[in-house]
Amino acid sequence: MTRWSQLGHKTYKENPSDAEIPSHQLLVRAGMIKKLSPGIYTYGPLALRAMRKVEAIIRDEHDKEGCQELLMPMVQPKALWEESGRWGYPELLSLKNRNDHDFCLGATHEEVITDYVRNDITSYKELPVILYQVQTKYRDEIRPRFGLMRGREFIMKDAYSFDESVEAAHKSYAKMKEVYKNIFNKLGLEYRIVKADAGAIGGSLTEEFQVLAEIGEDELLVSDNSDFAANIEICEALKVACDFDHVKKEESLEEFATPDLKTIEDLAKSLNVEAASLVKTMFFEGTKESKVFQFTVLLRGSDQVNSIKLKNRLSLDDEPRMLTDTEVKALTGASPGSCGPVGLKTPIYADHNLRDYKSMVVGANKDGFHLKGVSPERDFKIESFFDLALAREGAPSPDGKGTLKSIRGVEVGHIFYLGQKYSASMKASFLNQQGKACFFEMGCYGIGVGRTMQAAVEQSHDEDGIVWPKSIAPFDIHISLLDNTDEINSYVEDLSKKVEELGLTVFVDDRKERPGVKFKDADLLGFPVRLVIGKRGFTNGLIEVFNRKTKEKIESSLKEAVEKIKGILC
RNA sequence: CGGGGAGUGGCGCAGUUUGGUAGCGCAUCUGGUUUGGGACCAGAGGGUCGCAGGUUCGAAUCCUGUCUCCCCGACCA
Numbered sequence: 001m002t003r004w005s006q007l008g009h010k011t012y013k014e015n016p017s018d019a020e021i022p023s024h025q026l027l028v029r030a031g032m033i034k035k036l037s038p039g040i041y042t043y044g045p046l047a048l049r050a051m052r053k054v055e056a057i058i059r060d061e062h063d064k065e066g067c068q069e070l071l072m073p074m075v076q077p078k079a080l081w082e083e084s085g086r087w088g089y090p091e092l093l094s095l096k097n098r099n100d101h102d103f104c105l106g107a108t109h110e111e112v113i114t115d116y117v118r119n120d121i122t123s124y125k126e127l128p129v130i131l132y133q134v135q136t137k138y139r140d141e142i143r144p145r146f147g148l149m150r151g152r153e154f155i156m157k158d159a160y161s162f163d164e165s166v167e168a169a170h171k172s173y174a175k176m177k178e179v180y181k182n183i184f185n186k187l188g189l190e191y192r193i194v195k196a197d198a199g200a201i202g203g204s205l206t207e208e209f210q211v212l213a214e215i216g217e218d219e220l221l222v223s224d225n226s227d228f229a230a231n232i233e234i235c236e237a238l239k240v241a242c243d244f245d246h247v248k249k250e251e252s253l254e255e256f257a258t259p260d261l262k263t264i265e266d267l268a269k270s271l272n273v274e275a276a277s278l279v280k281t282m283f284f285e286g287t288k289e290s291k292v293f294q295f296t297v298l299l300r301g302s303d304q305v306n307s308i309k310l311k312n313r314l315s316l317d318d319e320p321r322m323l324t325d326t327e328v329k330a331l332t333g334a335s336p337g338s339c340g341p342v343g344l345k346t347p348i349y350a351d352h353n354l355r356d357y358k359s360m361v362v363g364a365n366k367d368g369f370h371l372k373g374v375s376p377e378r379d380f381k382i383e384s385f386f387d388l389a390l391a392r393e394g395a396p397s398p399d400g401k402g403t404l405k406s407i408r409g410v411e412v413g414h415i416f417y418l419g420q421k422y423s424a425s426m427k428a429s430f431l432n433q434q435g436k437a438c439f440f441e442m443g444c445y446g447i448g449v450g451r452t453m454q455a456a457v458e459q460s461h462d463e464d465g466i467v468w469p470k471s472i473a474p475f476d477i478h479i480s481l482l483d484n485t486d487e488i489n490s491y492v493e494d495l496s497k498k499v500e501e502l503g504l505t506v507f508v509d510d511r512k513e514r515p516g517v518k519f520k521d522a523d524l525l526g527f528p529v530r531l532v533i534g535k536r537g538f539t540n541g542l543i544e545v546f547n548r549k550t551k552e553k554i555e556s557s558l559k560e561a562v563e564k565i566k567g568i569l570c
Numbered sequence: 571c572g573g574g575g576a577g578u579g580g581c582g583c584a585g586u587u588u589g590g591u592a593g594c595g596c597a598u599c600u601g602g603u604u605u606g607g608g609a610c611c612a613g614a615g616g617g618u619c620g621c622a623g624g625u626u627c628g629a630a631u632c633c634u635g636u637c638u639c640c641c642c643g644a645c646c647a
Contacts, residue, residue, distance in 0.1 A: 010580095014595090514609065519608080
């Protein structure tokens with residue numbers, strides 16, 4: 001039993017000025033988290049209890065599958081990160097010690113774990129191995145926000161698998177996917193598993209666990225008729241049949257004046273055609289193997305470019321950057337809005353939906369003019385066609401079943417198959433059955449602990465406060481003590497013992513406050529069951545059992561209280 | 571990093587236009603009346619107004635510089 005009076009805990013009536021979303025506001029108002037610096041928070045006793053419960057479920061599910069917990073250092077030497085080639089990444093916070101040696105704070109632990117196993121696991125007989133830790137990470141995020149949703153310092157569970165072959169690594173990946181499903185099911189969160197981009201970690205096979213929430217930073221596209229789900233960043237946009245007959249046959253080239261028509265919409269209106277039948281020209285700068293080059297992208301006027309697809313398809317080192325207006329002018333001789341592919345020296349990539357377009361309307365590379373009847377084969381050369389546009393709600397689902405629908409999510413987990421990306425660069429090998437040295441096939445798997453806790457709050461709250469899922473509530477039972485007599489106290493002591501024997505935890509609001517204050521705070525803190533015990537009912541042998549989620553009040557006799565509590569919690 | 575905004579007791583804010591020596595609500599402390607949905611009355615403590623420099627008889631307010639924080643865009647658990 002924990003008493004409020006021992007907690008040094010305070011709640012607030014007003015929302016903090018910097019909190020934008022309900023979960024952030026509630027966690028701060030409930031006194032559970034406090035900001036020290038942007039993206040850096042202290043977890044108060046209540047928040048810590050919730051996070052420990054998240055961690056306990058995570059540990060339990062990992063341990064069940066034979067994963068082993070370890071703990072790696074947070075301060076890591078530069079040399080290690082140079083081996084993998086990730087030293088200098090902008091999220092890495094680097095520092096020097098007194099000997100002027102370089103270190104960074106651990107943003108992730110692929111390097112350390114690879115170093116940890118590389119000289120110890122030397123035989124295929126010792127594989128597979130999955131190791132994990134729960135630890136504080138530091139990433140120097142450009143813009144932290146939404147409380148724990150995007151912090152610079154945060155607690156993460158990260159696991160790493162080592163296998164002897166691609167097939168075995170895929171098995172580990174599948175196993176971890178199951179572990180993750182069990183974890184999020186146990187937590188009681190509403191989530192979707194979506195196909196994702198690997199980002200800086202690298203790797204090919206990767207999925208995200210997204211907790212559904214309006215305020216989520218990620219847009220997800222899901223099929224309304226199958227279990228297809230993908231992050232919009234990578235969601236395939238199928239080539240669809242071209243509805244516009246006028247673009248399908250070749251015509252003669254003709255320049256026409258388009259003064260004051262700067263956007264595709266303007267142009268579409270003035271020509272009285274669909275934006276999708278026009279062609280948009282965009283200019284980018286990308287780097288490939290550290291070589292910088294410019295390229296041009298064509299897509300339908302109605303589409304938006306997806307720079308992650310460009311990066312992946314063109315094997316760029318990073319997402320390409322759009323050229324500035326001045327750079328565009330230098331390249332084409334015209335301002336954006338009047339630019340087109342004809343006469344350009346850069347490589348030109350086109351969205352696959354443009355394959356059928358034999359007669360395009362594009363900018364003339366001359367301010368205030370466009371060209372019509374432009375033929376790709378005759379008037380300029382397209383390097384290649386591929387899917388490079390952002391997929392959209394309403395488009396057919398890539399698995400051929402149903403239509404895409406847009407929803408938003410918070411990425412709480414991410415699983416990757418890494419292959420030999422780290423084991424090869426860091427020379428981590430073992431001997432296979434044939435006695436041949438092979439690099440480990442690796443996978444890595446992360447869950448944001450604080451983010452998961454906050455996502456739960458985001459998904460479960462009402463106008464009065466937090467409504468904790470039973471799985472991660474800081475306490476199971478909140479006792480609002482309205483009066484403080486010896487009889488009541490000994491009853492509460494006794495009751496606590498009984499419910500604690502059932503594995504439940506008890507929080508007692510023993511402050512000298514008026515009932516209204518206690519009720520408001522109990523609502524705000526949001527533990528699943530509330531007991532209201534005051535002189536009035538007590539002398540008649542009654543207490544009130546309140547279900548925070550349903551707001552149902554049950555009058556209970558003193559004796560039956562434990563049964564009523566079990567009815568709600570067990 | 572680009573664009574917008576803000577720094578005034580622990581929290582939320584007013585005061586800045588038009589310089590005159592700092593105020594409100596919440597929170598805290600004391601006393602009293604209250605006590606089943608954020609009580610009321612009386613009193614008290616707490617701020618060199620982000621920092622530095624300048625103008626002025628006088629600066630929260632005007633000028634210069636600087637730091638920090640927040641919001642919108644590219645990253646990620």
